Amino acid sequence: MLTGIKLAFVGGDARIIEVIKYAIELDASIVLIGFDQLDTPLADTVKADLAPDVFRDVDAIVLPVTGMDDAGHVESRYSSQDLVLEEVHFQTLPKRPLVFTGIARKRLSEVCQQHGLRLIKLMELDEVAIHNSVPSAEGAIQMAMEHTDITLHGSRSVVLGFGRCGITLARMLAGIGANVSVCARKESDLARIQEMGLRPYAMSEIHKAVGDSELIFNTIPYPVLTAEVLTRVPKTCVIVDIASKPGGTDFRYAEKRGIKAMLAPGLPGIVAPKTAGQILARTLCRILWEHA
Template sequence: MLTDMHIAVIGGDARQLEVIRKLIELDAKISLVGFDQLDHGFAGATKYQIHEVDFSQIDAIILPVRGVNHEGQIDTIFSNEKVYLKEEMLGSTPEYCTVYSGISNDYLNMLVQNTNRKLIQLFERDDVAIYNSIPTVEGTIMLAIQHTDFTIHGSNVAVLGLGRVGMSVARTFAALGANVKVGARKSQHLARITEMALTPFHLDRLANEISNIDICINTIPYQVLTANVISKMPSHSLIIDLASKPGGTDFRYAEKRGIKAMLAPSLPGIVAPKTAGQIVANVLCELLSEDLDKRKGNQP
């Protein structure tokens, strides 16, 4: 239980609703920011504007999956209020206050460093990323079906990267009957691709391996699908980029060539927000409970 723990949930999309429900079940005290247009209320949660929150009473801050942008602004799907997380806000919280975010960036890293607060990036955790790969894969299949005029079965698919998402994507598209090749750099990843009965190739050879690809799925968060690579792709190819913004694709050149390229970094929140929210909520509440137990253990 999270009784007596005061948590600020600031911004977010439909996934955060599952987080709020779980926190309420565990008897936490919740301050909501960025939810003023939400149709239904939550018993046990109070809506505030950001300037109304008494941060000196906040034990934990929960940010959306995307965290904050480079100016500190937080996405607020359920509000027109422009919400910013500022240093003076975080600095006024108790020293033990922990910030939870899906991902981070230079601004958020600077904020927690300057205020000496702890930051936990949920999507850096293997459990969250692996669970989250399930709705990601389903969303990728949905996009592939919607934006092609051929079946996945029998198509030539290239998956770039064999991380937690890349592995799930490659395995599932192969199970659907696609001819899957996977590009990676690490020798252990190339060995794992072979063990999975898929075709491995080193990313240094990407331009040579892309000439017969129908669907290219990128999971690498830096530009690998350069203009040179895209110039070798068939004009009917579909690029689905699952990497975090700005993705790993030269979208300008893809458009110039007439190749459909889509940046889709938040598929779980689009295709299965309830499941994606439950994944985040379950892990988050475990972490909050552990944090509360540690704090109580340190009390005289």
């Protein structure tokens, strides 16, 4: 329970709404800033303006997944007004609130450090990345289903990378019934891939791995699907690249060769905002609770 803990939410999207709901259930006191146009009424919350002293007595400040840009702007889907955080908001906060964000740009990190506020970048936590790999993998699978005329079941599918997303994607594809090959560079990953009943390929064998593929899922944030590798990929293959921008695919060459390839950023927030929000909510509230 978070009884007696006061949280200030500044802006956000559907995911933050889930965090708010979760915190309400745990009995936290909640102030909402930048939610003037929210349709759904949220019981037991109070709305406030971004007054200079609005954070004075809070235990935590919760920013959206995108955090705050270097000019202080904070995104809010539920407000028509500009939300801008200034130096003044962070200073003289005797309770030293925790500051939660998804990711942090330079300015946010600086201002927190300057004022001795602990900044928690949720998206960088390993546990959040693993939980998020689930909606990411489902999103990638949904895209693959939408852009092919075959079933994933029985397909020759290749996953590039065996990190947090790669593991989840590989298992889920196998769960649906795909024939899954995985490319990874660590010997220990190749051992685990084999233990999972999937077909392991060293990165140096990527040509062989993709040679007769029907689907390729890339999770490596590095140019792995180069023009040279793409010459080995069948033209009918579909590529879903979920690695962070600009992805790991030479999209220009893929198009030239006639291969359908797409970059798919931000899947959790798009395909399963509720689940994505609950993931943040659980970790955020646990950290708050451990801190209290």
